[in-house]
Amino acid sequence: MAVSGSALDRLHQHLHHTRLLGSISSTLYYDQNTVMPAAGAAWRGEQLALLAGQLHERQSSANYGELVAAAEDELGPDAPPERRRNLQLLRLDLERQRCLDPALVSALAKAQSRGNAVWQDARSRNDFAAFAPALKELIALRRQQASQLAAAEPVSRSPWEILAQPFEPDVSKARLEELFVPLKEELPALLERVAATPTPKPPAIDLPEALQEQLCSDLLDSWGYDASRCQRSRSAHPFSCTVGPQDFRITTRVVPGQPLSAFLATAHEWGHSLYEQGLPRTDDHYFPWPLGEATSMGVHESQSLFWECRVARSRAFAERWHARFCADLGSGPISGPTSGRTSGDPWGGAFGFWRALNPLRPGLIRVEADELSYCLHIVLRFELELALLEQDMPVDDLPLQWNQRMGELLGIQPQTDSEGCLQDIHWAEGLLGYFPSYALGHLISAQISETFEQTNGSIEALINSGDELKLQAWLGKTVWPLGRSVNAEELVKTVSGRPLSAQPFLSYLRTKVDELSARS
Numbered sequence: 001m002a003v004s005g006s007a008l009d010r011l012h013q014h015l016h017h018t019r020l021l022g023s024i025s026s027t028l029y030y031d032q033n034t035v036m037p038a039a040g041a042a043w044r045g046e047q048l049a050l051l052a053g054q055l056h057e058r059q060s061s062a063n064y065g066e067l068v069a070a071a072e073d074e075l076g077p078d079a080p081p082e083r084r085r086n087l088q089l090l091r092l093d094l095e096r097q098r099c100l101d102p103a104l105v106s107a108l109a110k111a112q113s114r115g116n117a118v119w120q121d122a123r124s125r126n127d128f129a130a131f132a133p134a135l136k137e138l139i140a141l142r143r144q145q146a147s148q149l150a151a152a153e154p155v156s157r158s159p160w161e162i163l164a165q166p167f168e169p170d171v172s173k174a175r176l177e178e179l180f181v182p183l184k185e186e187l188p189a190l191l192e193r194v195a196a197t198p199t200p201k202p203p204a205i206d207l208p209e210a211l212q213e214q215l216c217s218d219l220l221d222s223w224g225y226d227a228s229r230c231q232r233s234r235s236a237h238p239f240s241c242t243v244g245p246q247d248f249r250i251t252t253r254v255v256p257g258q259p260l261s262a263f264l265a266t267a268h269e270w271g272h273s274l275y276e277q278g279l280p281r282t283d284d285h286y287f288p289w290p291l292g293e294a295t296s297m298g299v300h301e302s303q304s305l306f307w308e309c310r311v312a313r314s315r316a317f318a319e320r321w322h323a324r325f326c327a328d329l330g331s332g333p334i335s336g337p338t339s340g341r342t343s344g345d346p347w348g349g350a351f352g353f354w355r356a357l358n359p360l361r362p363g364l365i366r367v368e369a370d371e372l373s374y375c376l377h378i379v380l381r382f383e384l385e386l387a388l389l390e391q392d393m394p395v396d397d398l399p400l401q402w403n404q405r406m407g408e409l410l411g412i413q414p415q416t417d418s419e420g421c422l423q424d425i426h427w428a429e430g431l432l433g434y435f436p437s438y439a440l441g442h443l444i445s446a447q448i449s450e451t452f453e454q455t456n457g458s459i460e461a462l463i464n465s466g467d468e469l470k471l472q473a474w475l476g477k478t479v480w481p482l483g484r485s486v487n488a489e490e491l492v493k494t495v496s497g498r499p500l501s502a503q504p505f506l507s508y509l510r511t512k513v514d515e516l517s518a519r520s
Contacts, residue, residue, distance in 0.1 A: 301441025
């Protein structure tokens with residue numbers, strides 16, 4: 001750090017105060033989605049709008065601009081590359097913030113809070129018509145935002161691409177389509193193959209809620225959960241939230257009829273939290289500077305999907321955890337599709353439990369989707385976002401278009417909008433441009449996993465010996481410290497030595513399908 005009183009020192013203090021305001025907003029968001037009573041939504045919207053306005057002012061004011069310019073002027077020829085990168089990122093964000101009308105920033109914050117509340121009610125009542133006005137308002141506001149931001153973009157971008165930049169820096173529709181084409185070509189064929197393979201009907205069980213909660217706690221404890229820095233709560237939609245540099249929150253939910261859902265959601269959200277906990281935060285070049293932030297949401301998702309899919313859904317993990325799941329289920333006989341088994345082991349052994357963790361059949365709900373169909377869920381949402389934002393598709397047509405396109409991509413259609421276009425919280429909060437990061441996460445996770453195994457041996461072998469913490473150590477050394485020094489594609493090339501591709505992910509899926517089909 002430069003001497004006290006330098007422009008860089010004053011800029012650091014400004015950023016620190018900005019982070020404090022942002023963490024207050026995050027705390028209110030976490031509260032809204034976990035314990036806030038529904039009647040508090042309007043007041044919460046005003047609170048969040050006030051904070052959003054203050055944050056925008058701090059990030060776009062003339063005083064802040066002068067601080068950034070003065071820090072840039074202080075850069076000498078021997079300035080560390082980390083300092084140059086931080087100021088480059090701050091300058092880009094400053095120019096974007098300056099383009100935004102403060103009234104639009106406030107209107108967006110209120111519309112997001114209102115949309116969240118309306119969505120929760122509409123989803124519970126299967127009433128898309130009640131949600132449609134809120135979605136129309138959010139889309140109109142996001143179009144305004146994209147129009148205002150266009151002047152600050154370093155290259156020409158479409159409205160959807162502009163809105164996607166905060167989630168996936170430098171992403172383009174053309175690159176996404178290039179990565180998605182192999183998925184659209186091969187995944188339906190894999191799904192058809194699985195559908196044609198006779199498999200035992202999954203056991204009709206529902207683990208007691210208390211047991212699910214205990215299993216989730218056991219999982220977190222085995223993966224380094226520290227109660228002095230972390231907290232797990234319940235919410236309608238699982239998420240991870242970093243409130244401060246030593247305050248990490250996750251939420252999960254127990255879904256009736258989905259006995260493994262909470263466990264897998266916990267693995268997923270803890271993967272997000274592990275990444276947040278592993279980001280560089282101690283050196284002067286990092287927190288509260290941009291380099292201490294996540295590379296992108298695609299990289300973020302790669303970490304959650306790594307722990308959910310490559311670890312918690314692996315065969316070795318199933319073999320280790322099978323007995324724990326069975327332990328509290330009793331030992332009396334049960335009937336129905338589990339006839340011939342005992343209630344203490346409704347899966348009929350560790351292989352059956354592994355199969356239950358990997359159902360490999362199309363489902364209606366994205367967050368419950370198997371690895372074969374998940375990316376097709378994302379393609380559906382990506383194409384619908386483009387239609388809503390750039391192709392003038394009426395919001396009122398969304399349920400029909402959702403059902404029709406889901407039938408084309410996945411061969412199934414929802415019977416209710418709650419299981420269809422109302423299932424995700426993202427559009428209720430105006431998060432247009434976010435969904436492709438989930439699919440990118442699968443691709444990045446697969447390519448990083450392949451790279452790990454080339455130099456460190458089998459991931460399955462590590463899991464089999466209970467050495468998951470070695471995986472954490474490798475990610476903490478190789479992936480997490482990069483922060484925003486690179487974008488997602490640059491991170492993948494840095495770690496793996498080659499450009500991002502769909503092929504490692506597809507190869508991984510082919511192998512898993514072969515193994516799961518071997519004993520059918």
